[in-house]
Structure formats: C-alpha cells, structure tokens
Amino acid sequence: MLLKYLGKFQYLSIAALMLIANPIKADWFALNMTRGITDISNEVFELHMLIFWICVAIGVVVFAVMFYSMYAHTKKKNPVAATFHENTKVEIAWTIIPFLILIAMAIPASKTLVKIYDDEAGDVNIQVTGYQWKWQYNYLEDDISFFANLSTDADEIYNLVPKGENYLQEVDEMVLIPVGKKIRFLITANDVIHSWWMPDFAIKQDAIPGFVNTAWTKVDVPGIYRGKCTELCGKNHGFMPIVVKAVEQDEYDQWVSEKKNVAMKLAELTTKEWTTQELVDRGEDVYALNCVACHQTNGQGISGIFPALAGSDIVLNNKEKNIEILMEGVQGAAMNSFSYLSEVELAAVITYTRQEWGNAENGDGEIVIPKDIVDYKQPKI
Ligand SMILES: [Cu+2]
Numbered sequence: 520m521l522l523k524y525l526g527k528f529q530y531l532s533i534a535a536l537m538l539i540a541n542p543i544k545a546d547w548f549a550l551n552m553t554r555g556i557t558d559i560s561n562e563v564f565e566l567h568m569l570i571f572w573i574c575v576a577i578g579v580v581v582f583a584v585m586f587y588s589m590y591a592h593t594k595k596k597n598p599v600a601a602t603f604h605e606n607t608k609v610e611i612a613w614t615i616i617p618f619l620i621l622i623a624m625a626i627p628a629s630k631t632l633v634k635i636y637d638d639e640a641g642d643v644n645i646q647v648t649g650y651q652w653k654w655q656y657n658y659l660e661d662d663i664s665f666f667a668n669l670s671t672d673a674d675e676i677y678n679l680v681p682k683g684e685n686y687l688q689e690v691d692e693m694v695l696i697p698v699g700k701k702i703r704f705l706i707t708a709n710d711v712i713h714s715w716w717m718p719d720f721a722i723k724q725d726a727i728p729g730f731v732n733t734a735w736t737k738v739d740v741p742g743i744y745r746g747k748c749t750e751l752c753g754k755n756h757g758f759m760p761i762v763v764k765a766v767e768q769d770e771y772d773q774w775v776s777e778k779k780n781v782a783m784k785l786a787e788l789t790t791k792e793w794t795t796q797e798l799v800d801r802g803e804d805v806y807a808l809n810c811v812a813c814h815q816t817n818g819q820g821i822s823g824i825f826p827a828l829a830g831s832d833i834v835l836n837n838k839e840k841n842i843e844i845l846m847e848g849v850q851g852a853a854m855n856s857f858s859y860l861s862e863v864e865l866a867a868v869i870t871y872t873r874q875e876w877g878n879a880e881n882g883d884g885e886i887v888i889p890k891d892i893v894d895y896k897q898p899k900i
Pocket residue numbers: 649650652712713714748749750751752756759
C-alpha cells in the first residue's frame with residue numbers, strides 16, 4: 520500500500536529524499552539571491568532573507584493549522600458538522616495579525632528603499648544609454664564618452680571554438696569607477712526599453728527613451744563586476760553585457776586623463792582644417808594597405824570580381840553612399856566594413872579614391888573630411 524502510494528509520487532519523494540539527504544549542498548544556495556558587494560546590496564539581501572523566513576514561519580503555522588484541522592475534524596470523529604457562522608473574535612484576529620505582520624515588514628523595507636532612491640548627485644556621475652545592442656557611457660564631469668560592445672568572439676557563439684570563461688559577459692571597454700566614492704548612474708535609452716542590471720550593486724533600473732532613471736552605488740572592494748541588459752530589447756538582447764571595474768582613485772585618475780588625452784587628440788585631428796592634398800597623401804597609404812588587393816593600384820579592380828573605383832558612379836557622385844559602403848561593407852560581398860579604421864584614415868582613403876584616376880574631373884570632386892565620418896557615427900535619432 521505504502522509502496523503503491525510512493526510510486527505515484529515517486530518524483531516528488533525522490534526530490535524530498537534528495538533534499539533531506541543533501542541539505543547543505545552548495546548548489547541549493549546558488550539558487551538564492553546574490554549578496555552582492557555593497558552596503559545596499561547586503562541590506563537588500565538581509566531584507567530578502569528576513570521576508571523569506573517570515574513567509575516560512577507563516578507557511579508553517581498555516582499548514583500546521585490546516586493539517587491539524589483536517590485530522591481533528593474528520594467525518595469519523597465528527598459525524599455532525601457544526602453549523603455556526605461568523606466569529607467576530609477570530610475575524611478581528613485574522614485582520615489585525617496580518618496587518619501587523621505587513622507593517623513589520625514594511626518598516627525595514629521602506630528604510631532600505633529610501634536609501635536606494637537617494638537622488639543626490641554623486642562624486643562621479645555617469646550617464647548610461649542603452650542602444651540596440653550596446654551601452655554608451657558618458658562621464659558627465661570629465662566629458663568622457665564611449666560605447667561598450669560585446670567582445671566575445673563570434674566563433675565561441677557559434678560553437679566553433681570552446682567558450683571562454685566570461686562568455687557573453689565581456690566587453691571591449693569597461694566602465695571604470697573609483698572605490699569608496701558615490702557613483703550616480705543616470706540611465707536612459709536611445710531606441711527601445713533596456714534595463715541596466717548589476718546584481719553585485721543591487722542595481723536594476725529600466726533604461727527608457729525620453730526618461731532618465733537614476734541609481735547609485737558605492738563600491739569598496741576593487742574588482743570587476745558583471746551584469747547585463749535585463750529587458751527583452753530585440754534580437755541581440757542577450758549580447759549587451761555590462762562590465763564595471765572598480766579601481767583605486769589613483770588608477771581611476773590616470774585612466775581619466777588617458778581617456779581625455781585620446782579624445783583630445785582625436786578632436787584635434789577631426790576638427791583640423793584638412794586640405795585635399797593632405798587627405799590624398801594620407802589616403803594613398805591607407806589605400807595601398809587596405810584596398811589594392813581587390814581594387815588594384817590603378818583603381819580598375821578586376822573585371823567581374825572587384826568593381827573599378829575609377830569611374831564608379833558611387834565614387835564619382837554619391838558621397839553618402841560612398842561613406843556608407845566603407846562603414847558598413849556590402850552584405851554578402853567581399854567588400855567588408857572598414858569601420859575599424861580611424862575617422863582620419865577613412866576620410867583620407869575615401870577622398871583619395873574620389874580624387875585619383877581622373878575621378879575628381881569626372882565626378883563632383885567632393886572630398887570627405889574626418890568630421891563627416893564622426894557625424895556618420897553619431898547615432899541616428
Ligand atoms: Cu537591451
């Protein structure tokens with residue numbers, strides 16, 4: 520009889536046995552919320568555990584009463600059911616007790632919430648903007664701005680090589696923050712709704728176009744922390760991770776000045792007044808390095824495989840399309856994107872092809888300056 524009964528519920532009983540036999544198996548704890556590494560995340564964790572145990576206690580009491588009642592009031596023991604209705608005392612009790620329990624839970628919860636929603640400016644203020652499918656970070660005080668893209672190799676994604684340790688959790692540029700300082704994030708989006716989630720900081724904030732949501736953190740332990748977008752935002756939703764690196768103040772300051780330097784150099788190059796000749800000179804080298812293999816030194820290409828750039832309608836008369844082809848490549852053709860070249864290199868090589876081989880005389884002769892490439896790269900709103 521017992522065996523038959525067990526048989527019916529064999530999966531449940533096996534699970535129960537496993538639980539009893541293996542009560543402190545580490546994997547069970549992995550199912551719990553992470554504790555994180557900030558004061559707030561610890562508070563959130565404690566709160567979570569407190570509420571959890573209150574729920575467990577309530578569950579135990581409720582089920583105990585229920586099972587006791589089922590046992591104590593079987594039909595065998597009580598063939599004639601009681602017929603009373605209403606019991607004011609019991610009703611008052613079951614209204615007041617849950618009310619008190621809820622208040623008891625609301626007090627610590629509200630205290631933590633108030634701390635989380637502290638909206639004061641931070642020592643460092645970073646605007647975070649979600650894009651399909653990457654994050655942009657803007658350090659408001661220092662005028663630093665960059666995109667963080669997924670850096671996992673496509674071969675790992677397509678199972679051509681073994682997956683790395685930080686598979687889909689790595690980016691080409693980490694967000695640096697100094698330890699021990701209040702960092703405020705101003706979170707928004709540029710296309711669809713994303714959500715900036717950093718479990719170790721207990722931050723999970725929607726990034727909504729047209730709105731700025733704030734969140735803050737203070738990290739005391741240097742280290743690399745990983746999160747991800749947690750709002751289903753389109754086909755590459757799973758491919759826009761977040762990596763924050765908390766470093767000592769010195770290292771942070773150094774990083775900031777390096778970043779500023781690079782930005783300044785780039786700004787100099789892109790705002791500089793370029794003459795056509797300067798661009799053509801630079802472009803010749805870029806062309807020799809990147810394009811001759813297919814389009815040939817004389818710009819004639821190879822008939823039937825690589826189009827001639829000498830006399831090409833796009834190179835002669837369509838500056839926009841010309842830039843687009845270099846930036847995006849041509850899908851399904853050997854013409855790859857050259858967007859990894861610098862703005863200066865791109866402008867130079869395009870100008871070179873628009874000036875050489877009689878192209879300037881036969882077409883509009885327009886040149887492309889680095890600023891055109893910078894403009895092209897600006898997200899289109
Ligand atoms: Cu997203």
